[in-house]
Amino acid sequence: MSRVFLVEPFCGGSHAAWAQGFAQHSQHQVVVVSHPGSFWRWRFRGGSVTLAEATQEAVEQFGQPDLVLVSSMVDLSAWLGLTRRFLGDPPVVLYMHENQLGYPLSPQQKANDEFPLANWRSLVAADQVWFNSDFHRQSLLSALPALLDRAPDQPQHHLLSEVGAKSLVMPVGVELGDVPAAGQPNNPPLVLWNQRWDYDKNPHEVMDALVALAEEGLSFSVALVGENVRENPREIEEAKEKLADRVVAYGFLPREEYVRLVGQTDVVISAAHHEFFGIAVVEALAAGAVPVLPAHQSYPELIPEAWHEAALYPPGQLVERLRLVVNDFSSWHQKSEGLAFEMRRFSWASVAADYDSQIDELLTRYGQGL
Numbered sequence: 001m002s003r004v005f006l007v008e009p010f011c012g013g014s015h016a017a018w019a020q021g022f023a024q025h026s027q028h029q030v031v032v033v034s035h036p037g038s039f040w041r042w043r044f045r046g047g048s049v050t051l052a053e054a055t056q057e058a059v060e061q062f063g064q065p066d067l068v069l070v071s072s073m074v075d076l077s078a079w080l081g082l083t084r085r086f087l088g089d090p091p092v093v094l095y096m097h098e099n100q101l102g103y104p105l106s107p108q109q110k111a112n113d114e115f116p117l118a119n120w121r122s123l124v125a126a127d128q129v130w131f132n133s134d135f136h137r138q139s140l141l142s143a144l145p146a147l148l149d150r151a152p153d154q155p156q157h158h159l160l161s162e163v164g165a166k167s168l169v170m171p172v173g174v175e176l177g178d179v180p181a182a183g184q185p186n187n188p189p190l191v192l193w194n195q196r197w198d199y200d201k202n203p204h205e206v207m208d209a210l211v212a213l214a215e216e217g218l219s220f221s222v223a224l225v226g227e228n229v230r231e232n233p234r235e236i237e238e239a240k241e242k243l244a245d246r247v248v249a250y251g252f253l254p255r256e257e258y259v260r261l262v263g264q265t266d267v268v269i270s271a272a273h274h275e276f277f278g279i280a281v282v283e284a285l286a287a288g289a290v291p292v293l294p295a296h297q298s299y300p301e302l303i304p305e306a307w308h309e310a311a312l313y314p315p316g317q318l319v320e321r322l323r324l325v326v327n328d329f330s331s332w333h334q335k336s337e338g339l340a341f342e343m344r345r346f347s348w349a350s351v352a353a354d355y356d357s358q359i360d361e362l363l364t365r366y367g368q369g370l
Contacts, residue, residue: 003029005065009047010073012037021173025352048075052082064088072096076122091366094126101143123163130170133298136276173351174282180263182288188219189266189329197228200274207239209318220326223249265289286343290336310335
């Protein structure tokens with residue numbers, strides 16, 4: 001058993017689920033070095049300094065790591081410089097949860113190269129780069145040349161091929177052990193939106209679709225759950241009022257309540273502008289929900305091709321697809337048969353074994369293996 005330091009500056013939400021899930025399911029000794037999941041911009045700007053301090057404490061307590069797995073919200077080049085005196089020379093893997101080149105800006109944000117360049121430095125510094133989906137990998141690698149084109153001199157394009165060559169896809173593991181198998185469908189069907197309440201998940205289109213179908217008189221109930229990261233999620237609050245007693249769950253739920261709700265869900269929907277994996281969608285699909293997902297982002301990769309026609313709608317046609325599903329739920333439920341089982345391939349029991357195997361290969365390559 002080797003010692004792996006997992007460095008996560010934003011240990012909240014999906015990042016925390018990733019760190020804790022791998023630590024729990026890995027065959028290696030995984031030491032999580034982390035900060036709380038808040039103030040993400042400060043974590044990105046300053047986290048390398050305080051995480052280096054926390055890493056030194058971990059070394060003093062557990063010994064030097066055989067390998068380090070570092071989250072994409074760290075400026076890896078800075079962290080490595082700050083840890084060089086005590087870390088040793090373990091292979092370093094960068095895990096790309098997201099990147100700052102392809103993140104959609106809200107109307108209140110302005111484009112800035114600070115964080116994209118931090119991502120670039122991290123990509124160059126890592127020995128290997130893991131992406132949570134091939135969609136993510138390809139979108140980032142295709143966006144990097146434009147970023148590097150903005151440099152005034154000393155071009156770095158020659159490093160692009162090296163970054164691409166050391167990149168591979170290692171999906172996020174999902175905790176599915178407590179997610180129930182599909183139960184009996186509800187009448188009327190229960191429609192779930194279970195994503196983070198933020199601009200990139202496009203709640204405006206989702207809420208408009210639900211309200212429009214309710215005003216048409218379609219029979220369905222709604223659960224609007226997820227982590228609220230905004231002070232005023234106005235469109236969601238207004239939709240709740242308009243949907244009235246159709247809403248059976250609202251807001252952030254404790255895990256036990258959430259998985260119970262997921263087990264009762266008939267339809268899971270998304271209109272996300274930005275999705276490099278989709279833990280919440282995987283959870284709902286593994287419980288047997290019928291997917292209503294846009295045919296872009298990571299969804300065609302999450303969903304096996306045999307179910308693409310039944311699961312994916314052209315972007316901008318959420319209302320049309322959801323209307324069809326609600327009006328003839330039994331047919332769409334039948335079209336989704338077997339998908340729940342396929343989604344269990346993302347369970348940590350399977351994914352952690354893949355991580356461990358890749359870690360063992362790296363340790364052998366770099367002469368760190370036992």
